[in-house]
Amino acid sequence: MENILPLAIDGADLTKPIIISGPCSAETEEQVLDTARRLARSGVKVYRAGIWKPRTKPGGFEGVGIPGLAWLNKVKEQTGMKTSTEVANRGHVEAALEYGVDLLWIGARTTANPFAMQEIADALRESGKDIPVLVKNPVNPDLELWIGALERLYNAGIKRLGVIHRGFSTYGEKVYRNSPNWRIPLELRVRYPKIPIICDPSHIGGKRELIASLSQQALDMGFDGLIVESHCNPDCAWSDKNQQITPEVLGVILDNLVYRDAPVPTESLQTLRRQIDQLDNELLEILSKRMNVSREIGAYKLAHNMPVVQPARYGDIMTSRVLAARQAGLGEEFMRQILSAIHEESVRIQVEISEKK
Numbered sequence: 001m002e003n004i005l006p007l008a009i010d011g012a013d014l015t016k017p018i019i020i021s022g023p024c025s026a027e028t029e030e031q032v033l034d035t036a037r038r039l040a041r042s043g044v045k046v047y048r049a050g051i052w053k054p055r056t057k058p059g060g061f062e063g064v065g066i067p068g069l070a071w072l073n074k075v076k077e078q079t080g081m082k083t084s085t086e087v088a089n090r091g092h093v094e095a096a097l098e099y100g101v102d103l104l105w106i107g108a109r110t111t112a113n114p115f116a117m118q119e120i121a122d123a124l125r126e127s128g129k130d131i132p133v134l135v136k137n138p139v140n141p142d143l144e145l146w147i148g149a150l151e152r153l154y155n156a157g158i159k160r161l162g163v164i165h166r167g168f169s170t171y172g173e174k175v176y177r178n179s180p181n182w183r184i185p186l187e188l189r190v191r192y193p194k195i196p197i198i199c200d201p202s203h204i205g206g207k208r209e210l211i212a213s214l215s216q217q218a219l220d221m222g223f224d225g226l227i228v229e230s231h232c233n234p235d236c237a238w239s240d241k242n243q244q245i246t247p248e249v250l251g252v253i254l255d256n257l258v259y260r261d262a263p264v265p266t267e268s269l270q271t272l273r274r275q276i277d278q279l280d281n282e283l284l285e286i287l288s289k290r291m292n293v294s295r296e297i298g299a300y301k302l303a304h305n306m307p308v309v310q311p312a313r314y315g316d317i318m319t320s321r322v323l324a325a326r327q328a329g330l331g332e333e334f335m336r337q338i339l340s341a342i343h344e345e346s347v348r349i350q351v352e353i354s355e356k357k
Helices: 029-041 066-079 090-098 114-127 143-155 183-191 201-205 208-220 247-256 269-303 311-327 332-355
Strands: 018-022 046-048 082-087 103-106 133-136 161-165 197-199 225-229
Touching (some): 029 066, 029 247, 046 066, 082 090, 090 114, 133 143, 143 161, 143 183, 161 183, 183 197, 201 225, 269 332
Parallel strands (some): 018 046, 046 082, 082 103, 133 161, 161 197, 197 225
């Protein structure tokens, strides 16, 4: 993929940082146009809206379909903004191109499916139309799968390619909806420095209050832009309401972001601190999972009339974990203090369960 071209629409390069915004889902014509007019006042040039929505389970809102493409045309007419939407199969591609959508993106689930990616690539090649395409990272942290999706499009003649970093799925309690795993998009940049990287703080955070900080982190690491979910009335959104913000809030966030002339070097203190922040969040998620297991153990002990504290088990844990810590280069006393604190909290949880009997 040596001949990747800059992202451009109608022959004009998109201004960096590239800002793409709009609702998670197109719901009604009024909602689409109201959001678009307000985003245009905030200076957003590219409007996004989900027309087809992949749902984990049947029965949920799966998008308005083709009627929403006509609404996107009205967005272009009334605001001058370019339009973008997600496509997941040949039919989506053909409909989006017929209605003049300016930019397409591929969702995380589709990226992980080589058959679907080849179908989309074939549809784009057969259309003969030159359109920029952004590829979201796959659901799982698999860099090769991500690159494979890009290669299928590139081999089909699509040269205006970019990627969207939307984080990676993890199981259980967590700080972020999708773990950032910043090292993966940074590795992609090392291998393919010409490919623009857009950050999706809405899907990474899953909460609107995390959007600003995640956006700044992405820009500090040299990402080329942001795709942020914005809705005229987020609390009433038909999908992903917790991660959407109003156009006015987006404007405030954009005004307060620090745009650097050059990316912060990945070896810098700033980036190292970002890594510490991520690792701390991962530690919190792991500790939360561990305490959930402690709750299950407490319930089992209660049901089988077992004592909460079992000294032999605690001694075995302390001995084996301290040995493993020493082999990993960690101090013994440091590990003992951590294990003691974890054990104390685990006992507190189990006692609390036993007292509810």
